[in-house]
Each structure stands twice: as structure tokens, then as C-alpha cells.
Amino acid sequence: LSARSWLLIPPQVSELVQFLLVKDQKKIPIKRADILKNIIREYRDAYSEIVNKAGRTLQEVFGLQLVEIDTKRHIYILINNLPRSEGQYLCRGKEKEKMGLLLVILSFIFMKGNSVKDSALWEFLHLLRVYPGKQHSVFGDVRKLVSEEFVRQKYLETTAIPLTDPTEFKYQWGPRAEKETSKKDVLNFVAKIQSKDPKFWASQYSEAMA
Amino acid sequence: ENRESMLNSKSNRLTEALEEANRLFDGVCRAREAALDAQFLVIASNIGKEKANELHSEMSAFDSTAFAEDLLTFMGVNRTEETDDSEDALGGFLPSGAWQTMGEEALKYFRRAPTFHYMMGSFKSESPVPKQRIERQKKASRGKAEQAMPAQLKKMEVSHQEATEKEVERILRILQTHFENDPNTPISFFDFVIDPNSFARTVENMFHVSFLIKDGLAKIRLDEDELPIIEPLKPSGGGEEDIRAGARNQVVISLDQREWQ
Numbered sequence: 001l002s003a004r005s006w007l008l009i010p011p012q013v014s015e016l017v018q019f020l021l022v023k024d025q026k027k028i029p030i031k032r033a034d035i036l037k038n039i040i041r042e043y044r045d046a047y048s049e050i051v052n053k054a055g056r057t058l059q060e061v062f063g064l065q066l067v068e069i070d071t072k073r074h075i076y077i078l079i080n081n082l083p084r085s086e087g088q089y090l091c092r093g094k095e096k097e098k099m100g101l102l103l104v105i106l107s108f109i110f111m112k113g114n115s116v117k118d119s120a121l122w123e124f125l126h127l128l129r130v131y132p133g134k135q136h137s138v139f140g141d142v143r144k145l146v147s148e149e150f151v152r153q154k155y156l157e158t159t160a161i162p163l164t165d166p167t168e169f170k171y172q173w174g175p176r177a178e179k180e181t182s183k184k185d186v187l188n189f190v191a192k193i194q195s196k197d198p199k200f201w202a203s204q205y206s207e208a209m210a
Numbered sequence: 211e212n213r214e215s216m217l218n219s220k221s222n223r224l225t226e227a228l229e230e231a232n233r234l235f236d237g238v239c240r241a242r243e244a245a246l247d248a249q250f251l252v253i254a255s256n257i258g259k260e261k262a263n264e265l266h267s268e269m270s271a272f273d274s275t276a277f278a279e280d281l282l283t284f285m286g287v288n289r290t291e292e293t294d295d296s297e298d299a300l301g302g303f304l305p306s307g308a309w310q311t312m313g314e315e316a317l318k319y320f321r322r323a324p325t326f327h328y329m330m331g332s333f334k335s336e337s338p339v340p341k342q343r344i345e346r347q348k349k350a351s352r353g354k355a356e357q358a359m360p361a362q363l364k365k366m367e368v369s370h371q372e373a374t375e376k377e378v379e380r381i382l383r384i385l386q387t388h389f390e391n392d393p394n395t396p397i398s399f400f401d402f403v404i405d406p407n408s409f410a411r412t413v414e415n416m417f418h419v420s421f422l423i424k425d426g427l428a429k430i431r432l433d434e435d436e437l438p439i440i441e442p443l444k445p446s447g448g449g450e451e452d453i454r455a456g457a458r459n460q461v462v463i464s465l466d467q468r469e470w471q
Contacts (some may be wrong), residue, residue: 004333006446021325021326024323024325024326025325025327050366062323064323078323079322080322080323080324080406081321084318084321089314089317089324090324091313091317092325092327095313095325096309096310096313096314096316097309097310097312097313098313099313099316099317099320099322100309100310100311100312100313100314100315100316101309102316103312103313103315103316103319103320104281104312104316107277108274108277110430111272111274111277112274113308114271115386124274124278127275127278127279127282128278128281128282128304129304131240137306138309139309147369161256162256163249163252163253163256179321180320180321181319181320181321185319186319187462188319189221189315189316189319190277193280193281193284194276194277194280200295201270202270203270203274204270204272205270
């Protein structure tokens with residue numbers, strides 16, 4: 001965008017940028033319906049233009065990428081487009097610890113073939129002294145964190161396994177996980193923890209490199 | 211039922227079951243039976259998928275137990291402290307900061323957008339009640355502050371005046387003492403006011419002497435060499451005439467640091 005064209009940006013664009021930044025605080029994906037209702041309102045025809053320009057601003061000013069993770073239902077998330085920097089990250093609340101738990105879960109899911117049963121996941125987490133029925137000193141209600149918060153944030157996806165009685169669920173990576181990290185990154189993490197070469201797990205390696 | 215035994219990669223039970231279902235279907239003539247058959251096929255295909263998954267992971271076996279142990283080590287759990295398995299299962303939580311260590315590492319693997327927050331916070335919707343309290347508090351503290359202020363100022367002014375007066379009196383006494391001892395030798399004005407060590411003090415001395423002059427307690431006149439000398443005056447009992455008689459002159463003396471040195 002040339003310097004002059006910046007002047008032609010409608011005010012809704014900056015409003016949308018702020019709206020997206022605030023909505024992103026809880027990491028719950030943003031729905032098109034909310035954008036239309038709060039920001040666009042009567043300018044529905046200009047929706048695409050406004051969203052694109054907002055995305056552009058987010059990228060150029062903040063280094064953030066606006067990604068549509070569901071093209072049918074039109075749901076967006078913000079991810080970081082800047083190269084990872086060395087040094088400590090500033091995090092509020094339990095953000096850091098939650099990401100730690102999440103990475104462990106995503107690793108487990110991937111290494112086990114991209115899908116795990118609910119029971120298998122909790123069996124694994126037991127080994128890390130994380131119990132679904134027990135209040136955790138760091139995570140509190142862990143079951144809620146995993147089955148609700150991570151799922152709402154689209155880090156994890158949970159689906160019912162058909163014809164199981166009582167209904168069993170399986171966990172897979174959610175669309176946010178797909179965008180914010182990769183199988184390759186996760187495999188590297190596992191390899192680092194276990195002091196092995198990623199190639200040690202041949203099929204996971206070939207899948208990650210695909 | 212028998213799900214686990216079917217999942218066993220070495221077993222052919224799934225295949226056998228499918229073959230049996232095929233045979234049975236030939237005898238089907240009612241819709242309900244066909245529905246049952248369909249249901250069976252769904253379950254069978256799920257099991258089949260799971261078997262395939264098991265095969266998949268068996269190619270590059272992932273030992274989740276070993277992974278968990280390595281994770282604990284990474285988080286700073288001292289492995290040598292573990293005694294028996296039962297303790298592990300029922301045991302308490304990890305050392306504090308364990309998950310923070312994990313999180314610190316984990317953040318490197320995510321492209322997570324930092325969350326945006328206003329530095330000064332934002333407006334809260336429940337303000338009305340707290341606001342009133344704050345206002346009341348403010349008024350109370352302001353009242354106190356105001357009360358404190360005048361008292362302070364007064365003190366300052368008083369002390370200032372007192373200090374000056376005291377200084378002036380002191381200087382007068384020095385002057386008078388000197389004249390008592392040696393009534394015929396007036397003091398050179400400069401000798402009197404100049405402080406060889408401090409220019410500021412010199413100026414202060416001149417300032418205090420001016421009060422004496424103003425109040426008629428001392429006078430400055432020029433001696434034969436045209437240099438100013440200072441001598442105390444007795445407060446005249448003669449009343450106004452004498453005061454009027456005393457020549458009132460205005461003199462401006464300029465003295466800068468270089469001259470003073």
C-alpha cells in the first residue's frame with residue numbers, strides 16, 4: 001500500500017484491528033457473525049475489503065497473521081508471524097504452564113498416530129501426576145482445561161467414537177494447533193526430550209517431513 | 211465385546227467375524243436383520259481402523275512410558291528419589307516450577323500471538339459503587355492535607371522572620387561590643403561584612419546590616435579615604451527630630467565575586 005492509499009482506509013479497519021486484538025486475549029476463535037454485528041454493521045458489502053485491510057495492518061504493524069481456520073463457518077484466529085526470538089517470553093497467569101501441558105498432549109497424540117482415545121490420554125497424563133478427577137496445584141480442574149478450554153480454543157478437537165457405550169471420545173489436533181505448530185516441530189521436541197534423533201521414529205518422521 | 215481381543219494384531223478374529231456375517235446375510239429376509247448387519251459392519255470397520263492404527267504405530271513404536279519419564283526428568287524431578295511404583299501413582303505433584311520449565315520450552319514450538327492488553331487497564335463496568343468510596347476518601351484526605359498546609363506555611367514564614375531578626379540582632383551586638391571596647395575606632399564597613407570564606411555569607415551580612423541602617427540602629431558614613439565605615443547609633447530619645455536630622459542616603463553597593471576575592 002502506498003502512503004496515499006493509507007488515507008483511504010475506512011475507520012472500520014482500525015476498529016476491527018482493535019476488536020480482533022481484544023477478542024484474541026482468551027484465544028477463542030473469532031466468528032464472522034461477531035465481526036459483522038460489532039464492526040461492519042451496515043457496510044456488509046465492504047466486509048472482505050475491511051477484513052483484508054485489517055489483516056494487512058495486523059501483519060505490517062504487529063507481525064500477526066489473521067488466519068481463517070474454518071472457511072465454511074468463517075472463523076478466525078491470530079497467530080504470530082515473527083521469527084521466534086531468544087529469551088524469555090512474557091506471559092500472564094498460567095499461560096506458560098498451560099502451553100507446556102498442551103505441547104505434551106499434542107506430542108502424545110501425534111506420536112500415537114494422530115488420534116488417541118480419551119482414556120489413553122489420561123492414562124498417559126497419570127504418569128506426569130496429572131489426574132482428571134483431582135484438583136491440580138497448577139492447572140486446577142485439568143479435565144475442564146483439556147476437554148473444554150483447549151477444545152474451545154481449537155488447540156484440540158474431540159469427537160465421539162461411534163457406537164461406544166458409554167460414549168467414548170477421541171482427541172486429535174485442532175486447527176489452531178495445526179497453524180501454530182507443526183508435526184515437524186513436535187517431533188523435534190520429542191526427540192530433544194528423549195535425546196534421540198527424530199529419524200528414530202521412521203513413520204512419524206516421514207509424516208512430519210511430508 | 212471382545213474388542214481388545216479383536217484388536218490384537220495377531221488375531222484373525224475380525225476377519226472371521228466378517229466372514230460369518232457374510233454367511234448370515236444370505237439368510238436375511240427381514241429389514242430389522244439387515245439393519246443389525248449394517249450396525250455390525252460399522253463396528254467392524256471401526257475395529258479395522260483401530261487395528262490399522264496399531265499396525266502403523268508398531269512400525270515406529272512409541273514408548274509413552276519412557277517419554278513420560280524423560281519429561282519428568284526435564285521438569286526437574288529427581289528420578290533417584292523414586293522408590294516404588296505405588297508411590298508414583300498416588301504421589302503428590304511435581305516440584306513447584308516444574309510446569310513452568312516445561313512451558314518455557316514449549317513456547318518455542320508455538321507461533322502464538324502475544325495477548326494484547328491495555329497498559330493502564332480498561333474501564334470496568336462495576337465502577338459506580340467503588341467510585342463513591344474513592345471520592346469520599348479523596349475528600350477526607352484532601353481536607354486533612356489542606357489543614358496541614360497552612361500550619362506548615364506559617365511555620366516556615368515565622369522561622370524565616372525569626373532567623374533574620376536574630377541575625378540582625380546578633381550583628382548589632384557585635385557592632386556594639388566592638389564600639390564599647392574601642393569607642394573611637396569605627397569599623398570599616400567592608401571588614402565588618404566580608405566573610406573571607408563565603409561570598410554568600412558576605413551578601414547575607416550586608417543584607418542584615420541594611421536592616422540596622424533602616425531602623426536607625428547603625429549608620430554608615432565615609433571616612434577620610436572615602437571608604438565606608440559603620441558605627442552603632444543609640445536609639446535617639448529626642449524623638450522624631452533626630453531621626454529626620456540623620457541624613458538619609460541611598461547607596462547602592464555592587465559587589466561581585468571577583469571583587470570580593
